[in-house]
Amino acid sequence: xxxVQMVDKNLPPSRYQAxxxxxxxxxxxxxxxxxxFTSAYLVRxxxxxxxxxxLPVEFFYxxxxxxxSSFLMEWAYRSYKQQEEKSYKVGIFLTLLLGxxxxxxxxxxxxxxxxxxxxxxxxxxxxxxxxxxGFHALHVLGGIGALFVSNFVAFxxxxxLTMLRTLRLDLVxxxxxxxxxxxxYLLVF
Amino acid sequence: MSSHNTxxxxxxxxxxxxxxxxxxxxxxxxxxxxxxxxxxxxxSQDHKMIARQFLITGIxxxxxxxxxxxVFRIQLGFPDADLSWLKPFLGKWIVVNxxxxxxxxxxxxxxxxTMHGTIIVFFVLTAGLSGTFSNLLIxxxxxxxxxxxxxxNMLSYWFFFLSGAVMFYSLFLSTGPxxxxxxxxxxxxxxxxxSNGSGNGMTLWLVSLTLFVVSVLLGGINYITxxxxxxxxxxTMWRMPLTVWAFLVTAILAxxxxxxxxxxFFLLIFDRSLGTSFYLSDIFVNGQILDRIGGSPILYxxxxxxxxxxxxxxxxxxxxxxxxxxxxxxxxxxxxxYRAMVYSIMAIGFLSFIVWAHHMFMxxxxxxxxNFFVVFTLIIAVPSxxxxxxxxxxxxxGNIRMNTQMLFCIGFxxxxxxxxxxxxxxxxxxxxxxxxxxxxxVAHFHIVxxxxxxxxxxxxxxxxxxxxxxRYMNDxxxxxxxxxxxxxxxxxxxxxxxxxxxxxxxxxxxFDTFDAFKGFDDMNKFIxxxxxxxxxxxxxxxxxxxxxxxxxxxxxxxxPWKSNSLEWTTPIEPGHGNWPGKIPTVHRWAYDYGKxxxxxxxxxxxxxxxxxxxxx
Numbered sequence: 001x002x003x004v005q006m007v008d009k010n011l012p013p014s015r016y017q018a019x020x021x022x023x024x025x026x027x028x029x030x031x032x033x034x035x036x037f038t039s040a041y042l043v044r045x046x047x048x049x050x051x052x053x054x055l056p057v058e059f060f061y062x063x064x065x066x067x068x069s070s071f072l073m074e075w076a077y078r079s080y081k082q083q084e085e086k087s088y089k090v091g092i093f094l095t096l097l098l099g100x101x102x103x104x105x106x107x108x109x110x111x112x113x114x115x116x117x118x119x120x121x122x123x124x125x126x127x128x129x130x131x132x133x134g135f136h137a138l139h140v141l142g143g144i145g146a147l148f149v150s151n152f153v154a155f156x157x158x159x160x161l162t163m164l165r166t167l168r169l170d171l172v173x174x175x176x177x178x179x180x181x182x183x184x185y186l187l188v189f
Numbered sequence: 190m191s192s193h194n195t196x197x198x199x200x201x202x203x204x205x206x207x208x209x210x211x212x213x214x215x216x217x218x219x220x221x222x223x224x225x226x227x228x229x230x231x232x233s234q235d236h237k238m239i240a241r242q243f244l245i246t247g248i249x250x251x252x253x254x255x256x257x258x259x260v261f262r263i264q265l266g267f268p269d270a271d272l273s274w275l276k277p278f279l280g281k282w283i284v285v286n287x288x289x290x291x292x293x294x295x296x297x298x299x300x301x302x303t304m305h306g307t308i309i310v311f312f313v314l315t316a317g318l319s320g321t322f323s324n325l326l327i328x329x330x331x332x333x334x335x336x337x338x339x340x341x342n343m344l345s346y347w348f349f350f351l352s353g354a355v356m357f358y359s360l361f362l363s364t365g366p367x368x369x370x371x372x373x374x375x376x377x378x379x380x381x382x383x384s385n386g387s388g389n390g391m392t393l394w395l396v397s398l399t400l401f402v403v404s405v406l407l408g409g410i411n412y413i414t415x416x417x418x419x420x421x422x423x424x425t426m427w428r429m430p431l432t433v434w435a436f437l438v439t440a441i442l443a444x445x446x447x448x449x450x451x452x453x454f455f456l457l458i459f460d461r462s463l464g465t466s467f468y469l470s471d472i473f474v475n476g477q478i479l480d481r482i483g484g485s486p487i488l489y490x491x492x493x494x495x496x497x498x499x500x501x502x503x504x505x506x507x508x509x510x511x512x513x514x515x516x517x518x519x520x521x522x523x524x525x526x527y528r529a530m531v532y533s534i535m536a537i538g539f540l541s542f543i544v545w546a547h548h549m550f551m552x553x554x555x556x557x558x559x560n561f562f563v564v565f566t567l568i569i570a571v572p573s574x575x576x577x578x579x580x581x582x583x584x585x586x587g588n589i590r591m592n593t594q595m596l597f598c599i600g601f602x603x604x605x606x607x608x609x610x611x612x613x614x615x616x617x618x619x620x621x622x623x624x625x626x627x628x629x630x631v632a633h634f635h636i637v638x639x640x641x642x643x644x645x646x647x648x649x650x651x652x653x654x655x656x657x658x659x660r661y662m663n664d665x666x667x668x669x670x671x672x673x674x675x676x677x678x679x680x681x682x683x684x685x686x687x688x689x690x691x692x693x694x695x696x697x698x699x700f701d702t703f704d705a706f707k708g709f710d711d712m713n714k715f716i717x718x719x720x721x722x723x724x725x726x727x728x729x730x731x732x733x734x735x736x737x738x739x740x741x742x743x744x745x746x747x748x749p750w751k752s753n754s755l756e757w758t759t760p761i762e763p764g765h766g767n768w769p770g771k772i773p774t775v776h777r778w779a780y781d782y783g784k785x786x787x788x789x790x791x792x793x794x795x796x797x798x799x800x801x802x803x804x805x
Contacts, residue, residue, distance in 0.1 A: 018419055025444060
């Protein structure tokens, strides 16, 4: 979000690179945070007192939704660069919809978990699941915020291909792929 | 200035003719960053203003943190003294008994120790040190107009400010601030019922430090991006001053380790408020068994120290960078072993991630695992020793200017050696069985990362004050400040080594009730008096700082120290964008001192015909 706002109106190429680079570094630091969670998980699991349970199937549906939205995002970005206005708008709108769909699917999945009796304070294994998926959902919400802005720009402003808008869309795209891959990593866990 | 050195006019000409034109002022009618009071002084996006904000906030916190240490030192040195005179300041934390003797509440003693650690480690030596100088020096020394993202940079300061405001508020809670030690180990930190400070005090502590992590990350992203992407033409990595190298590695460490701390905090927050048991197992509070089972308090320690150890290098590396630069300038010699310095910064940075468990030798980790951490801990002594050797090598045969900043550099090296050597004791897991949690540890880390980092910071402040405020600090007052601080710091922490070897544990409220420790009364009194005198010397610094800001001797030349790096090619009071016209192009490294009979050659001055690059 902040990256989208901060870009100056007049954008020299060095800044273009710098801003993209800053985004990668931000991703590295988010990765470290989730790395810490998953290492804690790995350290804790073999100690015992660990309830095994089956993941609710909703988590797999949400995964499909997120992967699909990632493809749509890529499509929207390429369409934008190739000046295909219509598919760009459709793509960016559908990405946003699927992003929101992912969050809804996650909420349903959490409800299914609670229905199974696995609440956050039952056992550490369940706690970890909520923490991992919950923090991931927060990061997706950040991405959805950025997608909202992208949609406002796509539908509110007149279409034109500029460096600045390419950069902004590129940042949203990269972040979106990032949370997608992050989720797959967490799911595999 | 001697005829070898370029005059100001020539310099401007050089920058205009050789510099890199980024069309800085073309669309520029008045500066949108400095339009009114609010955008200039409060919500500034200019890196130099943000640096000053970090510095002054840091000084404020240092003052608070030092005051706290004085209060608990009085308690330790004079446990029977009447403290009712502190009642106007501390209110209900001083309890006056029937005989009219005022006593410090033991609960509050712990809170003071905890807050002293938290404030000095995070607010002063992380934000106040690297926040100040990374912001000030990175853009100026690499030839950039500003940070990659001035907006995030502003946010970084304001998150820090907010974090400080929350912590400050927690000092005035009726249950007091958090009191379970600055490391906030569970279960004390995880159970609100565990102690007074573990309630709202701990909640605010967590909120404050989470905001702080955000601030550090925003800053770190900016520093790394700026150094790697916005260097001016000709400024290769190997031409950067060591300060910039140190800030770069510091920012990388912060970026990799602070998120892990955040993870640890989040799990702790869940344990506190959602009933999870990440860190809790088999606990009795007030005779009641809790139903929390299955957690491990060691897990928190792992997550905490995975940050905690890189954190000490986040504190000391910027100080090392500042000292290297200041030392080279004021010894009028190239820094000895520039590349070795860079490689040892990198080595220290890398090793800092694989030594964290040396903080946990006594917490029940596998002793075989400990061996691994012992080895890497001791290996850190190698790059550290390389740096010490190079500093001494830089001084050797130099034409040394014994001004305040140089004294602080030498003091830094002295402190770093003394504190580093005791680190080798503590790094051994066997010796640690005796030494852990004693005053030996307290003395070790105060000297090596407390006092040493402060000395680096002071060297930086005295040296770059002219750049920050266009005036000099008073050198005589500076020297008084240095000598009292130097002697005082050894007087405070030297005897603590002795206490520690005798097994005196840290964090105790008083020692005269223990047979084993009551023989040290006089030593504790001595330490307290030394601490009070050292504190008074810091007041000299604060008076000097604020006096010089308004009334100090004005700087009349852009390059008062005859230094090579780019920040001294800007006007005396640089505006937004740092250079009024073009950005200078760099032709050489930052340490061409005493080359070919020229006293110093600034980085933007081209090679003469037939002149070779200095080999480094």
